[in-house]
Amino acid sequence: MRHGRRQITWKGTALVVGAVAAGCTLVTYVPQDKFVVEMPFVVEGAVGETLDLTYAELTVTDVRIADTVTSFSEAAVAGGTFVVVDATWRATQGATIFTGAEITDSEGRLFWPSDQAECTSTVNAQPGYSWRATYCFDVPKAALAGATVRLARGDQKEEHAGQRRDAVAVIDLGISREEADELWEASETVTTEAPGYPAATTEGSEG
Template sequence: MRRALSALLAVGLACAAVALQNTHWSYTRAYGPFVKNGRVGQAITEPLFTIRVEPVEAARTILVPATSYSKPQEIPANGVFIVVIATVEARRSPIYAGQARLHTRYGDYSPTDKFGGGGGLTTPVVTPLSYVRFQPGMPRRGAYVFDVPREAVTGARLYVSDHDAEEAQFGFYRNDPRRFADEVHVDLGLDTREAARLTRTAAAGYSVPEPS
């Protein structure tokens, strides 16, 4: 009888442990980033910024204009350039919304660095939204540009974060600014048919719009 009760108690404790683990928040869920989902054409508002994404475009090559030091040139994609046109506005204080990623079934892709300059110290010849500092009351329209394999386009989503760490200036969190950040996940509407159409009609000599 005592053995049966011990076995029953062990089973009960095991079930309780599983239930507790299932209800326990993961580290990411507890500390962020805090995600808001949206879709193309919808204004998505976070505490520090608002973003509205337009229909996605694609390019096989992108035209980089001439500078004082270089001639105009066409930059080819390794796969295909996915150009996400968006309007971003800071809400309370100046921010960067440059921590953008294209989330695909093959992993996350950062904005391409093929446009010269950049490196965090200088502005590239073609200026993506990744380099823009947004001011409250001054929406800016521009592009995030990603170079991805053609087979990665289907189902791709845009992730944009302010990566604000002002509320995490303690302990190891200050070295991990994604914690407590606000992040927008945008469904780009790239189902199988739309992804095939987009890659098939990708433009040559595409001119990336400058932030305006």
């Protein structure tokens, strides 16, 4: 179910620096084109919203916390706790590989996804079809409150070099400090599934 879409907004500030000294004005101009090249286009949203990234539509459908994730052939135990993010991609312009996935905590620390127990690290989707994926991030307790997940087709690399001049989704996971304490104390196991078509769209293209 779609709860509306968020359009691309550019997170950045044009730099025009002025200084006044001895009655004279000194203006230094940094070309905007150079700055834009280095910045991704950020689409912010929340769990349950469908975000329009131009090249794809993305919905984070659920967020779960687990000590252990299991699949048909494997089990993985978290060093801290797993933040399990269920998402649905729908490529809109052509076959697309989605390689960017990370959690950022309130202090700016980054956590990349595990590929254990059928957890997703890369999604390969055909245009016009929805594709389900489950990302599992092993994070410490301090990373839960205020965490966001960043998903994109460009990979992370250093300083998000693979996402420059491209759209990325940043979703607030909606975990408060009080909820983080409760979630940390709970003992849960999540059984993952290999990436595939969501049950509602197994018949094929959505048009």
